[in-house]
Amino acid sequence: xxxxxxxxxxxxxxxxxxxxxxxxxxxxxxxxxxxxxxxxxxxxxxxxxxxxxxxxxxxxxxxxxxxxxxxxxxxxxxxxxxxxxxxxxxxxxxxxxxxxxxxxxxxxxxxxxxxxxxxxxxxxxxxxxxxxxxxxxxxxxxxxxxxxxxxxxxxxxxxxxxxxxxxxxxxxxxxxxxxxxxxxxxxxxxxxxxxxxxxxxxxxxxxxxxxxxxxxxxxxxxxxxxxxxxxxxxxxxxxxxxxxxxxxxxxxxxxxxxxxxxxxxxxxxxxxxxxxxxxxxxxxxxxxxxxxxxxxxxxxxxxxxxxxxxxxxxxxxxxxxxxxxxxxxxxxxxxxxxxxxxxxxxxxxxxxxxxxxxxxxxxxxxxxxxxxxxxxxxxxxxxxxxxxxxxxxxxxxxxxxxxxxxxxxxxxxxxxxxxxxxxxxxxxxxxxxxxxxxxxxxxxxxxxxxxxxxxxxxxxxxxxxxxxxxxxxxxxxxxxxxxxxxxxxxxxxxxxxxxxxxxxxxxxxxxxxxxxxxxxxxxxxxxxxxxxxxxxxxxxxxxxxxxxxxxxxxxxxxxxxxxxxxxxxxxxxxxxxxxxxxxxxxxxxxxxxxxxxxxxxxxxxxxxxxxxxxxxxxxxxxxxxxxxxxxxxxxxxxxxxxxxxxxxxxxxxxxxxxxxxxxxxxxxxxxxxxxxxxxxxxxxxxxxxxxxxxxxxxxxxxxxxxxxxxxxxxxxxxxxxxxxxxxxxxxxxxxxxxxxxxxxxxxxxxx
Amino acid sequence: xxxxxxxxxxxxxxxxxxxxxxxxxxxxxxxxxxxxxxxxxxxxxxxxxxxxxxxxxxxxxxxxxxxxxxxxxxxxxxxxxxxxxxxxxxxxxxxxxxxxxxxxxxxxxxxxxxxxxxxxxxxxxxxxxxxxxxxxxxxxxxxxxxxxxxxxxxxxxxxxxxxxxxxxxxxxxxxxxxxxxxxxxxxxxxxxxxxxx
Numbered sequence: 001x002x003x004x005x006x007x008x009x010x011x012x013x014x015x016x017x018x019x020x021x022x023x024x025x026x027x028x029x030x031x032x033x034x035x036x037x038x039x040x041x042x043x044x045x046x047x048x049x050x051x052x053x054x055x056x057x058x059x060x061x062x063x064x065x066x067x068x069x070x071x072x073x074x075x076x077x078x079x080x081x082x083x084x085x086x087x088x089x090x091x092x093x094x095x096x097x098x099x100x101x102x103x104x105x106x107x108x109x110x111x112x113x114x115x116x117x118x119x120x121x122x123x124x125x126x127x128x129x130x131x132x133x134x135x136x137x138x139x140x141x142x143x144x145x146x147x148x149x150x151x152x153x154x155x156x157x158x159x160x161x162x163x164x165x166x167x168x169x170x171x172x173x174x175x176x177x178x179x180x181x182x183x184x185x186x187x188x189x190x191x192x193x194x195x196x197x198x199x200x201x202x203x204x205x206x207x208x209x210x211x212x213x214x215x216x217x218x219x220x221x222x223x224x225x226x227x228x229x230x231x232x233x234x235x236x237x238x239x240x241x242x243x244x245x246x247x248x249x250x251x252x253x254x255x256x257x258x259x260x261x262x263x264x265x266x267x268x269x270x271x272x273x274x275x276x277x278x279x280x281x282x283x284x285x286x287x288x289x290x291x292x293x294x295x296x297x298x299x300x301x302x303x304x305x306x307x308x309x310x311x312x313x314x315x316x317x318x319x320x321x322x323x324x325x326x327x328x329x330x331x332x333x334x335x336x337x338x339x340x341x342x343x344x345x346x347x348x349x350x351x352x353x354x355x356x357x358x359x360x361x362x363x364x365x366x367x368x369x370x371x372x373x374x375x376x377x378x379x380x381x382x383x384x385x386x387x388x389x390x391x392x393x394x395x396x397x398x399x400x401x402x403x404x405x406x407x408x409x410x411x412x413x414x415x416x417x418x419x420x421x422x423x424x425x426x427x428x429x430x431x432x433x434x435x436x437x438x439x440x441x442x443x444x445x446x447x448x449x450x451x452x453x454x455x456x457x458x459x460x461x462x463x464x465x466x467x468x469x470x471x472x473x474x475x476x477x478x479x480x481x482x483x484x485x486x487x488x489x490x491x492x493x494x495x496x497x498x499x500x501x502x503x504x505x506x507x508x509x510x511x512x513x514x515x516x517x518x519x520x521x522x523x524x525x526x527x528x529x530x531x532x533x534x535x536x537x538x539x540x541x542x543x544x545x546x547x548x549x550x551x552x553x554x555x556x557x558x559x560x561x562x563x564x565x566x567x568x569x570x571x572x573x574x575x576x577x578x579x580x581x582x583x584x585x586x587x588x589x590x591x592x593x594x595x596x597x598x599x600x601x602x603x604x605x606x607x608x609x610x611x612x613x614x615x616x617x618x619x620x621x622x623x624x625x626x627x628x629x630x631x632x633x634x635x636x637x638x639x640x641x642x643x644x645x646x647x648x649x650x651x652x653x654x655x656x657x658x659x660x661x662x663x664x665x666x667x668x669x670x671x672x673x674x675x676x677x678x679x680x681x682x683x684x685x686x687x688x689x690x691x692x693x694x695x696x697x698x699x700x701x702x703x704x705x706x707x708x709x710x711x712x713x714x715x716x717x718x719x720x721x722x723x724x725x726x727x728x729x730x731x732x733x734x735x736x737x738x739x740x741x742x743x744x745x746x747x748x749x750x751x
Numbered sequence: 752x753x754x755x756x757x758x759x760x761x762x763x764x765x766x767x768x769x770x771x772x773x774x775x776x777x778x779x780x781x782x783x784x785x786x787x788x789x790x791x792x793x794x795x796x797x798x799x800x801x802x803x804x805x806x807x808x809x810x811x812x813x814x815x816x817x818x819x820x821x822x823x824x825x826x827x828x829x830x831x832x833x834x835x836x837x838x839x840x841x842x843x844x845x846x847x848x849x850x851x852x853x854x855x856x857x858x859x860x861x862x863x864x865x866x867x868x869x870x871x872x873x874x875x876x877x878x879x880x881x882x883x884x885x886x887x888x889x890x891x892x893x894x895x896x897x898x899x900x901x902x903x904x905x906x907x908x909x910x911x912x913x914x915x916x917x918x919x920x921x922x923x924x925x926x927x928x929x930x931x932x933x934x935x936x937x938x939x940x941x942x943x944x945x946x947x948x
Contacts, residue, residue: 067876074876081769217885239762635772
């Protein structure tokens with residue numbers, strides 16, 4: 001059983017998170033020593049900003065803005081500025097580890113990989129191939145993502161491979177692919193400043209996609225009107241021309257209300273609908289009941305604001321709608337995104353400069369990581385795993401009989417549920433920290449403890465890795481070459497800046513070695529990511545996400561290549577659907593009718609308040625990296641619960657009071673942040689922290705039936721003022737005092 | 752950098768503090784950030800503001816320095832105090848109308864934003880303005896800033912004191928100067944003569 005042999009607190013003491021504040025050698029190292037600059041990209045969010053890493057003696061010692069890179073022109077958020085501090089970090093895993101009575105012990109690659117291969121094989125022999133699952137991650141390079149899918153399906157022969165992008169923008173993908181035949185932002189970001197009206201719904205751009213802010217502000221400089229729909233008055237709302245305070249879980253009613261007004265007042269683009277779309281009538285029927293009064297009652301947005309937003313959007317020649325997790329993290333996340341598409345199609349806003357809709361993909365390689373086969377339902381090139389022709393093509397590239405190609409498997413949350421049920425017994429996971437990031441965290445912990453084998457590839461000991469039998473010391477983004485694909489669909493080149501330190505190894509190298517030990521080495525002969533890319537190009541060739549014409553050199557030359565790029569001569573495709581032509585065989589864009597339904601965790605008398613979760617600007621996802629960087633932690637050290645003063649007053653809560661938030665799953669106690677920037681019926685907690693501070697202890701496992709995304713953005717809760725600080729706070733205070741005294745010595749010893 | 756100016760626009764600020772983090776990466780004061788950053792009133796509003804030194808034409812900090820430790824360069828940059836002269840008396844901290852200078856206890860000396868003169872001298876933009884994701888801090892050409900809705904000004908009134916600066920503040924159109932009203936503290940008879948129209 002995958003249970004830690006010593007208390008989690010003890011593991012945290014040994015493996016962190018510890019805080020790294022200063023570059024190698026401290027702040028006062030002589031800056032005149034020569035260093036080289038490596039043009040690459042930030043390892044964090046889907047913006048994938050260009051950045052230059054300062055490298056000296058195989059160590060990343062700092063950064064320099066990369067002003068020539070056309071997406072961000074040198075701009076960076078605080079995570080990008082401090083990202084270099086993850087290199088040379090005292091918590092870095094420098095050897096493979098195996099569980100021992102005292103936590104973990106240093107192992108060798110020979111021992112740890114042989115053990116991993118043996119355990120995976122034993123479980124598969126005993127319980128069947130599908131008793132083992134593989135988790136990948138959307139922060140992996142595209143080559144690694146491709147390798148994860150192939151490793152699961154060829155080296156292990158399991159159906160069950162999925163990734164943490166399942167917690168990101170899959171709802172958007174499952175809406176865009178049926179509508180347009182392609183899952184990618186249909187437009188480059190350079191279109192944003194050209195819109196006359198910008199509707200941003202469910203996207204905290206300033207904190208979660210900071211660089212996009214500049215595009216939004218430039219749209220306003222050009223005279224564009226900005227409409228923001230969000231339960232919270234987010235940083236970009238401060239300059240909104242219209243703010244729609246939508247109640248959590250009711251975005252669909254708002255969007256259908258907007259389309260209702262557009263159609264009622266004849267603002268639709270009849271010619272576009274006629275020539276370029278199918279399915280309009282059913283959608284028109286579906287929005288008929290959603291008059292502004294009804295939409296207002298459901299959403300809490302005033303009827304006249306709905307009228308105004310619809311008129312602005314409908315009357316503009318060029319309008320853009322942007323959305324992110326706020327729209328997608330719902331049990332009707334796909335319908336929410338479909339409603340955005342319907343609004344844009346009805347008003348003819350697609351495939352033109354300054355017009356369209358787009359998801360702001362959140363994870364580092366959230367776009368590239370979902371295109372080439374680590375999703376349970378897709379093969380490389382964004383091909384459907386159910387498509388016989390796609391299966392034949394990929395099986396041929398891989399050199400396996402097509403009948404050996406596994407069928408569609410379970411998605412990320414479903415895999416954890418199958419583990420909990422005892423159907424999946426073994427898990428190999430990289431670049432994923434489900435102990436923090438999956439909903440209903442207590443359930444996730446129970447499931448992890450039931451595993452007969454848990455193998456982790458990671459560079460730090462994440463909260464999930466604490467449960468592992470084997471931890472294979474892998475590589476940071478800057479330690480292996482590869483491609484990424486940004487939120488706007490631009491393929492970028494991740495340069496290898498340094499080698500993995502000490503005995504740590506590249507992730508690709510580890511997977512290929514492991515494949516060899518599973519007896520499948522002939523399918524994984526790669527000596528470098530470049531060789532993986534060569535195969536990926538072939539595997540994606542003729543698919544939707546066609547990378548055949550992409551090479552590292554071409555990406556460097558053009559500063560990014562937008563896919564599809566079917567031939568080496570092809571310049572790439574920044575804007576999709578030009579002329580209203582979709583990727584479907586008939587070239588039409590497809591409307592799809594949407595139907596409203598309640599959240600999977602409805603508010604009632606016992607749990608009368610809406611809870612929504614999200615990110616803060618200084619932390620990234622489950623915090624494996626950013627909770628180890630000193631100043632990013634100081635900027636927002638602990639999760640706090642945002643409460644409107646009106647709600648706070650009814651519970652006798654003042655700013656900085658400790659508040660217990662309880663849902664049908666569990667409760668956590670965090671400090672109050674009493675602010676007028678949130679709806680009075682809603683509270684917000686960011687989710688980057690583990691165990692007693694984990695907002696995901698509160699969230700629920702209701703999934704969207706199509707995309708299988710969890711409903712992170714709406715749970716029902718109640719709140720009460722806590723009389724005393726929680727145990728975790730008191731424990732941490734004493735631990736911090738001890739850490740200050742001990743950290744330098746222990747960090748030195750472990751290196 | 753010739754032809755470039757520094758512009759501040761708090762209305763664009765998203766509070767990410769990228770500038771605060773990036774400032775301490777600069778070569779001349781590594782590990783110490785010189786950015787002034789504020790949540791204006793977090794309970795009431797999401798509004799935040801980040802400021803660099805305004806680099807006054809007649810710097811008050813230098814005028815009040817009893818040790819003559821604060822110097823303005825020919826390029827208009829008002830520098831941190833000269834280490835051999837600075838007595839850390841805090842006169843500059845108290846006198847600066849913008850609240851910019853800070854005493855750094857580690858050095859027992861006043862340090863402040865020097866607009867990355869080491870970077871601009873070699874054709875690089877100041878670190879904070881380069882990384883700022885919202886371009887609330889911008890180091891650009893005047894013709895580029897002209898595209899914005901707000902317009903630049905570098906004339907400030909602090910009651911009786913008129914201050915002109917190297918750094919520009921973005922203000923609503925048709926507003927030629929920015930007045931921060933401390934008139935209640937000033938001699939009434941003089942107020943009329945100095946307040947902007």
